[in-house]
Amino acid sequence: MEFLCxxxxxxxxxxxxxxxxxxxxxxxxxxxxxxxxxxxxHQLFGKAIGGKVLIFPGGKGSTVGSYVIYQLKxxxxxxxxxxxxxxxxxxxxxxxxxxxxLVDGLPADILRLEEGTLVTVDADRGRVIVRDGL
Amino acid sequence: MHLSxxxxxxxxxxxxxxxxxxxxxxxALGDIYxxxxxxxxxxxxxxxxxxxxxGEAGLEWISDLQGKVAVPAVLNPAGMDLHRWREMGIDExxxxxxxxxxxxxxRLGVSPDCTCTPYQIKPGFAQRGDHLAWSESSAVSxxxxxxxxxxxxxxxxxxxxAALVGKTPRYGYHLxxxxxxxxxxxxxxxxKPSDYGILGFIVGxxxxxxxxxxxxxxxxxxxxxxxxxxxxAASGSVALYYFEEGGPEAPKGAEExxxxxxxxxxxxEENSPDEEVDIVAIGCPHTSERExxxxxxxxxxxxxxxxxxxxxxxxxAERCPRLVERIEGSGARVLCDTCMVVSxxxxxxxxxxxxxxxxxxxxxTLCKMKAAYGSAAExxxxxxxxx
Numbered sequence: 001m002e003f004l005c006x007x008x009x010x011x012x013x014x015x016x017x018x019x020x021x022x023x024x025x026x027x028x029x030x031x032x033x034x035x036x037x038x039x040x041x042h043q044l045f046g047k048a049i050g051g052k053v054l055i056f057p058g059g060k061g062s063t064v065g066s067y068v069i070y071q072l073k074x075x076x077x078x079x080x081x082x083x084x085x086x087x088x089x090x091x092x093x094x095x096x097x098x099x100x101x102l103v104d105g106l107p108a109d110i111l112r113l114e115e116g117t118l119v120t121v122d123a124d125r126g127r128v129i130v131r132d133g134l
Numbered sequence: 135m136h137l138s139x140x141x142x143x144x145x146x147x148x149x150x151x152x153x154x155x156x157x158x159x160x161x162a163l164g165d166i167y168x169x170x171x172x173x174x175x176x177x178x179x180x181x182x183x184x185x186x187x188x189g190e191a192g193l194e195w196i197s198d199l200q201g202k203v204a205v206p207a208v209l210n211p212a213g214m215d216l217h218r219w220r221e222m223g224i225d226e227x228x229x230x231x232x233x234x235x236x237x238x239x240x241r242l243g244v245s246p247d248c249t250c251t252p253y254q255i256k257p258g259f260a261q262r263g264d265h266l267a268w269s270e271s272s273a274v275s276x277x278x279x280x281x282x283x284x285x286x287x288x289x290x291x292x293x294x295x296a297a298l299v300g301k302t303p304r305y306g307y308h309l310x311x312x313x314x315x316x317x318x319x320x321x322x323x324x325x326k327p328s329d330y331g332i333l334g335f336i337v338g339x340x341x342x343x344x345x346x347x348x349x350x351x352x353x354x355x356x357x358x359x360x361x362x363x364x365x366x367a368a369s370g371s372v373a374l375y376y377f378e379e380g381g382p383e384a385p386k387g388a389e390e391x392x393x394x395x396x397x398x399x400x401x402x403e404e405n406s407p408d409e410e411v412d413i414v415a416i417g418c419p420h421t422s423e424r425e426x427x428x429x430x431x432x433x434x435x436x437x438x439x440x441x442x443x444x445x446x447x448x449x450x451a452e453r454c455p456r457l458v459e460r461i462e463g464s465g466a467r468v469l470c471d472t473c474m475v476v477s478x479x480x481x482x483x484x485x486x487x488x489x490x491x492x493x494x495x496x497x498x499t500l501c502k503m504k505a506a507y508g509s510a511a512e513x514x515x516x517x518x519x520x521x
Contacts, residue, residue: 032191067188067192071191093159093289
């Protein structure tokens with residue numbers, strides 16, 4: 001299934017999906033050294049976001065979150081790509097400075113995508129391709 | 135968003151990787167907020183300076199950038215006095231990292247002035263009608279409300295991107311339609327200078343992101359406006375307010391809040407100092423020359439019995455060495471480049487007394503310390519009272 005989307009940060013990547021219905025505050029929620037979600041209150045608690053297509057409604061919290069995304073990238077544990085319903089500046093800036101493809105403007109159903117489903121994010125062409133059905 | 139040919143070239147990476155990154159940030163923010171184009175800015179104040187907040191990741195990002203800023207730029211306060219950090223109890227490893235952060239910015243052409251009050255040391259940085267890309271919330275409020283310039287509140291990377299490109303996306307407070315007052319604040323009290331921090335603390339909580347129009351009995355002075363705006367930007371996120379008649383008016387039927395002397399008194403009483411206070415900190419935002427004069431007068435012939443920090447911009451301290459000497463004769467410290475809110479040195483203490491509504495909002499949340507409030511004179515009194 002193919003979706004049109006809006007490019008925030010360029011590039012393309014294919015990887016298994018990891019979707020959350022909850023917004024993510026990167027500062028405090030994600031360990032910048034391991035890419036693991038360490039906030040016990042978060043839906044993705046215990047999951048590693050490294051190498052995944054991370055799908056979530058949008059960012060929240062401290063603007064330092066942008067730098068946390070950059071640190072994840074430098075440590076090799078950043079998401080391969082990210083999909084938001086609506087991007088806000090923290091995640092947008094984090095994705096850009098880190099060179100991680102980021103798109104938004106997808107239907108909310110995307111947040112229910114099963115973990116591990118292969119997803120291709122082609123930010124430059126404004127396309128998201130989901131290999132299995134939703 | 136429409137880009138000029140030159141901007142398009144930078145965006146495509148024809149002018150180097152750092153400018154491409156900077157343009158991508160500006161374009162993405164412009165898209166998110168619906169800006170139609172970029173506009174030139176006169177100056178930039180870059181956030182993301184204290185190593186305590188940006189950490190290793192932020193340092194790496196700044197260090198990886200190349201190029202030079204296109205417009206004059208200064209920094210937000212750092213986590214320590216860049217010269218006298220040892221006296222503050224800052225450890226060696228933090229100091230090393232903090233100096234690396236400032237050096238990385240300096241390499242990009244950013245002036246290493248670390249202050250929340252660039253308008254006190256750089257008069258050419260902002261004039262009425264200028265577009266700016268400033269970061270620190272109290273500076274943003276002062277620029278928009280007192281100077282009559284136009285700036286959004288930038289994050290670290292977006293401010294640095296604006297400095298490298300010399301432009302910012304046109305949205306938010308750059309647009310006339312977003313600068314209209316949304317709520318009237320009738321102040322039914324004769325205010326003392328130290329009331330403005332409390333007033334801002336109260337109003338910020340009430341109005342959130344609104345644009346308050348104040349109705350005062352008398353016109354506040356510059357230092358009072360500085361304190362008022364800083365507090366509203368901390369307890370709420372007010373980036374613009376009005377305090378004079380004859381400006382734009384809130385639409386008919388807009389909400390009006392009344393603040394009385396009793397309201398101010400209640401907040402004062404809730405936050406009155408006690409024996410627990412083990413540090414007193416003044417200079418949030420950074421003190422002006424006039425405030426230093428007042429402190430020198432208040433401290434004349436006294437000795438401090440508790441730690442007393444007076445935070446200011448290095449440019450101000452250098453302009454008045456005699457005042458600094460008189461103040462420090464009491465044992466107080468005049469610290470530059472930093473403040474009690476952003477420095478990890480605050481962690482050594484238990485309860486901090488301040489004369490700032492902004493610090494009153496942030497000390498308990500960002501520094502996880504107890505806070506008390508008083509006027510500058512009451513702060514000096516608390517710092518010099520025999521233990």
